[in-house]
Amino acid sequence: MNTHKRTILTPEGVTFALPLAGPVSRSLAWMIDAACILACFQVGRVLIGLLGIISHDISSAVSIFIFFVLRTGYAMALEWFWQGQTVGKRVLGLRVMDVNGLRLQPSQIVIRNLLRAVDSLPLFYLLGGAVCLISRQSQRLGDLAANTMVIKIGKAFEPDLDLILEKNRYNSLRAYPHLTARLRQQVSPEEAGVALQALMRRDEFQPEARVTLFDEIAGHFKSKVAFPQETLEGVSDEQYVRNVVDVLFKADV
Amino acid sequence: MIIDLKKFIATERPFWNELDRMLLLNERDPYRRLPFDEIKRLHYLYQRASSDLSKISTFSAERAINAYLESLVGRAYAMIHAGRQEAVRFSFWCWFWGTFPRTFRRRWRAFALSLAIMVAGSLFGGGAIVWDPHAKAVLMPFEHLQMDPADRVAMEESAERDRMRGAKSSFSAFLMTHNTRVSIFVLALGMTWGIGTVLLLYSNGVMLGAVAADYIRAGQGLFLTGWLLPHGAVEIPSILLAGQAGLLLAGAMIGRRSALPFGARLREVVPDVVTLISGVAVMLIWAGIVEAFFSQYHAPVLPYEVKIAFGVIELALLAAFLRLSGRSEVKPMSWRRIRGWITLGRLKH
Numbered sequence: 001m002n003t004h005k006r007t008i009l010t011p012e013g014v015t016f017a018l019p020l021a022g023p024v025s026r027s028l029a030w031m032i033d034a035a036c037i038l039a040c041f042q043v044g045r046v047l048i049g050l051l052g053i054i055s056h057d058i059s060s061a062v063s064i065f066i067f068f069v070l071r072t073g074y075a076m077a078l079e080w081f082w083q084g085q086t087v088g089k090r091v092l093g094l095r096v097m098d099v100n101g102l103r104l105q106p107s108q109i110v111i112r113n114l115l116r117a118v119d120s121l122p123l124f125y126l127l128g129g130a131v132c133l134i135s136r137q138s139q140r141l142g143d144l145a146a147n148t149m150v151i152k153i154g155k156a157f158e159p160d161l162d163l164i165l166e167k168n169r170y171n172s173l174r175a176y177p178h179l180t181a182r183l184r185q186q187v188s189p190e191e192a193g194v195a196l197q198a199l200m201r202r203d204e205f206q207p208e209a210r211v212t213l214f215d216e217i218a219g220h221f222k223s224k225v226a227f228p229q230e231t232l233e234g235v236s237d238e239q240y241v242r243n244v245v246d247v248l249f250k251a252d253v
Numbered sequence: 254m255i256i257d258l259k260k261f262i263a264t265e266r267p268f269w270n271e272l273d274r275m276l277l278l279n280e281r282d283p284y285r286r287l288p289f290d291e292i293k294r295l296h297y298l299y300q301r302a303s304s305d306l307s308k309i310s311t312f313s314a315e316r317a318i319n320a321y322l323e324s325l326v327g328r329a330y331a332m333i334h335a336g337r338q339e340a341v342r343f344s345f346w347c348w349f350w351g352t353f354p355r356t357f358r359r360r361w362r363a364f365a366l367s368l369a370i371m372v373a374g375s376l377f378g379g380g381a382i383v384w385d386p387h388a389k390a391v392l393m394p395f396e397h398l399q400m401d402p403a404d405r406v407a408m409e410e411s412a413e414r415d416r417m418r419g420a421k422s423s424f425s426a427f428l429m430t431h432n433t434r435v436s437i438f439v440l441a442l443g444m445t446w447g448i449g450t451v452l453l454l455y456s457n458g459v460m461l462g463a464v465a466a467d468y469i470r471a472g473q474g475l476f477l478t479g480w481l482l483p484h485g486a487v488e489i490p491s492i493l494l495a496g497q498a499g500l501l502l503a504g505a506m507i508g509r510r511s512a513l514p515f516g517a518r519l520r521e522v523v524p525d526v527v528t529l530i531s532g533v534a535v536m537l538i539w540a541g542i543v544e545a546f547f548s549q550y551h552a553p554v555l556p557y558e559v560k561i562a563f564g565v566i567e568l569a570l571l572a573a574f575l576r577l578s579g580r581s582e583v584k585p586m587s588w589r590r591i592r593g594w595i596t597l598g599r600l601k602h
Contacts, residue, residue, distance in 0.1 A: 016323040061422035068430035
């Protein structure tokens with residue numbers, strides 16, 4: 001079964017993980033590409049039809065040829081010029097990469113697309129999809145032969161900490177720097193990340209679920225470091241978590 | 254310890270943006286040569302981003318920045334460790350006259366096996382027709398091959414009009430694309446550990462042998478040779494080369510007598526497989542033209558001796574090309590070398 005991520009260890013000793021695209025997103029991308037091929041062919045046919053004025057035979061020949069070139073060469077050409085992407089893959093945020101994280105070579109692009117002839121057996125990429133499901137890196141036969149994989153490109157954005165932690169807002173926990181220092185020491189990055197994610201996604205929760213969630217998170221942090229009672233009076237669980245995250249992620253006020 | 258995320262991002266963001274810009278520039282033009290200073294700067298930025306990724310993974314579980322840095326480091330890693338010494342632009346003539354025949358000769362064992370499989374099929378097909386003529390319906394399931402050979406020849410030779418008139422080009426295009434698709438299929442089935450490739454080669458051989466036996470038994474060997482040889486001299490070797498490529502893939506899948514892991518075995522053969530199938534595509538363009546514009550004409554319009562001589566010359570040239578071409582290796586010239594020569598030429602004058 002695929003592990004959803006491909007982890008690569010660089011010679012510098014740094015590990016980075018690339019999220020793998022599954023068969024569903026890949027097949028959706030291919031459907032978009034199939035529509036593009038068809039659209040290009042229809043446009044081409046209209047232009048080629050003008051050749052029919054000279055010779056119907058030549059027009060027909062060019063039409064057969066163009067369709068073959070489009071069907072075979074569309075993905076190869078785009079994956080080469082767009083660094084592993086086609087129109088469908090761009091729309092769905094996917095990219096073809098070498099399995100070791102290196103640059104794609106032309107022979108890899110060619111062979112992975114030629115082997116669609118087998119991956120599409122018996123119908124609609126059933127064989128390729130089945131291989132993709134059981135492969136650890138979600139590879140179809142063409143990817144196995146070419147040593148490639150398809151990854152999801154993450155959208156990079158910087159979390160708007162000012163939105164979460166209102167500027168210049170009074171934080172009662174900061175009145176006890178020794179306790180906040182102990183809190184910073186005892187809270188792990190994973191725990192801090194959970195709290196930050198909960199605040200960033202608060203609007204996505206149902207009200208009851210939000211109350212329960214922040215109650216649990218606040219309870220967890222309170223068990224690590226006990227602040228004086230006056231800092232907690234009138235402070236809701238969500239506000240307490242907001243104060244904790246402010247202390248953890250913004251070292252200097 | 255949890256890092257001050259805002260300060261961390263504010264300090265490092267300019268470096269990430271600079272690295273992103275450099276990567277984008279090089280991704281747009283893979284043949285661009287970097288000046289030495291730029292290489293040093295790229296390497297520094299890559300190492301800095303790697304260090305930042307390490308810090309953010311260890312001291313902060315902030316997913317968005319982590320994902321962004323993983324993507325950035327991944328792209329920089331791919332570029333720095335690509336391992337290509339000099340970007341050389343593809344030259345079709347150097348590839349066709351050099352790389353393609355050399356690849357064929359280097360992988361001759363797979364070709365020999367491909368040939369042996371097809372010959373075995375032919376012997377079976379021919380033998381089946383000789384011993385049991387009723388097998389024709391099974392072995393040659395095409396309407397135009399079910400006719401009695403003598404009747405077929407009489408029909409072709411007495412034809413009063415050119416039945417290919419107004420359709421030669423489209424027929425030629427159809428043949429090129431159809432045969433190329435079949436060749437790609439033969440290659441692709443190499444991923445079934447060669448089982449599919451062997452079956453297709455064998456079945457092609459069976460049909461070829463059956464047709465040959467049928468026509469020779471009917472005393473129409475001359476017609477058959479004149480009909481098939483002009484385009485068959487290139488088309489049949491093309492299928493054999495596609496089989497060669499498929500068997501190379503199969504060999505990598507099986508990995509007998511190889512200490513390399515699966516991925517490495519495939520990485521080793523894939524460039525040769527792609528070279529062979531590309532050569533097949535070029536050959537099938539020629540075969541398609543010959544089949545549509547030449548092979549379909551028979552005596553008295555075109556004497557069989559002329560067609561057979563044409564086919565024999567084609568076969569001899571093909572054999573000479575695959576055997577002899579590219580023996581003195583000519584490397585494709587890089588633009589840097591050409592520019593150097595031009596500069597040298599100008600200095601001399």
